[in-house]
Amino acid sequence: MSAQQARGALLAQSGSGLRGLLTWWGHSLAAWLPASLRRIVVAGDERLWLQPQGDDVRLLLQGDAGPRELASLPLPLPAGSDPLQRVLHERARDLPRWLQLPDTAGLRRSLVLPAAARERLREVLSFEIERQTPFAATDVLFAGRLLQIRDDGQLHVELVVLPRTQFEATCARLGGMAQGLAGVDLITSNGQPLGVNVLPPASRGKQHDSWRWWNLGLAAVALLAIVLGMAQLLDNRRAAAATLKTQMQARETQARAISSERQRLLDTVEGETYLRAQRNDRPPVVEVMQALAQRLPDGTYLEKLSIDGDQLNVIGLSSQAAALVGKLEGAPQWTTPALSGALQQDPRTRMDRFTLVAQLAGKLPAAASSPAATSTAGEPR
Structure with missing residues (x-):
């Protein structure tokens, strides 16, 4: 895959239009930051994987160094309680939860779509579900994965489908731990996630941002600093204008005095010239x-x-x-x-x-x- 195709794939997975571009740009800039600073600045960089395997569910912390197992709990879990509040520390409990299922639980179909479909990829794929799978669009969770942008501009896309019954059965076994899921992804046989989120956008739980109030406070401080800076700049301009006005008034007064003295001198010279002319025009x-x-x-x-x-x-x-x-x-x-x-x-x-x-x-x-x-x-x- 070329660099241009890779950028197009990242844009398509991030979203369409300006939002996708900003998301891609933000991730690209964050990649240059140190890992400790990137975890603070970039929201959603870390996540908590819920990976059911047989009669247990593994809890994995996804970080920059890869997934790290935190705990393993037996299934099924009670529906009313959330065991994560007991077994995980506070920082891990606040991370977005993602359900990770094997790709054998769903279906994957490769499609070739026109370039215009990239801006509305999810809507286009919703019409392809009944043609490419034995399920109706309302009976599955689905997502699209951009694999390649071909030389002729067409899109090589993979349709990932997860039956809703399979998802609901898994959530029933997870109990209260499945509440507030931020996404559902599938993993291949070698343990690599596909990088999709088949959960509908309306059903995705919002991530708790522990830095939200700090960010709001910093934004308020920055806004206040900008306002105070502009006010100070305005005061400086007003003071400079008042000083300039005072100087202009002083110079105007000085100019009037000089003009008055000059006029008086001219009158004296003219009077003397007149008297001299009068004296010269008649006998002494x-x-x-x-x-x-x-x-x-x-x-x-x-x-x-x-x-x-x-x-x-x-x-x-x-x-x-x-x-x-x-x-x-x-x-x-x-x-x-x-x-x-x-x-x-x-x-x-x-x-x-x-x-x-x-x-x-x-x-x-x-x-x-x-x-x-x-x-x-x-x-x-």
């Missing part, structure tokens, strides 16, 4: 005052001189107030001089009080703004 105050001093006639006194934007305002007393406009015209520092309001005579000095306004002109060229040029401009032609 010294030139304006010098031009006024040169053009104002004698007997004129200034009380106030102010520059409001581009407007020159002059307030003072003069004995020649009416002639001031003509005196100030033609100056390069201002344009359109004019009196603002009526002249008022000061009773103390007998001079006229005047208010004169003019528009400041743009900045003069260097040659025009020199004192010589100003003096020339002020002289009458």
Whole structure:
């Protein structure tokens, strides 16, 4: 038998579909474990064989090293009591019980079935019982054993049949010891089991798993550890997010302060540029005052001189107030001089009080703004 055929046989005996694959995979992984650890991890690795022989029944413990006889009891046994509770230790009593009968007690037939029958092998074999044996399907216990997967994909299967009357008679002799059987197998003349379970699945006793509560507890601890780990991870993420948010807020405040300082600097620079432009666009105050001093006639006194934007305002007393406009015209520092309001005579000095306004002109060229040029401009032609 090739490796592929052996894998197919193991899959077929383990079950069909995903369950069979997982069973085969679990047994394959367990084969790599040490024997002591495999007995703990793999459920059903050990079993207790009940082997009737004549007037006695042998009790054999099936382990990794093979079957080992534990005791031998006389038959028949009482129906109401279970002698295994007395003759076996607690660990052996908890093992699944299997009845082992000689293959002469049943019938074996070789069949060739299509590959599609592998997924529903037991159902297919139930239809073959009446064709291959003299029994009806309801009168026997049966199982199928995959022997080979042929090259054309067909299955070489052995049908194993045990008459129900034979099984019930054996159980009657075993008494209470036959209760809760997990399986029934047949052995050949050389003492090798066939590796089948002719007991219907609904009638198989469930194995008591002494590690069940330990496994449930460990699973609960593992689940709790996963939940706590995820909660801790979530808390770490939240703390990291809060720290990042705090850092971002601090950096945002710092960025706002930097932006505010930058805007203030820009405003200062722009204001200075504007003032410099304004100063450069009109004549200096010294030139304006010098031009006024040169053009104002004698007997004129200034009380106030102010520059409001581009407007020159002059307030003072003069004995020649009416002639001031003509005196100030033609100056390069201002344009359109004019009196603002009526002249008022000061009773103390007998001079006229005047208010004169003019528009400041743009900045003069260097040659025009020199004192010589100003003096020339002020002289009458």
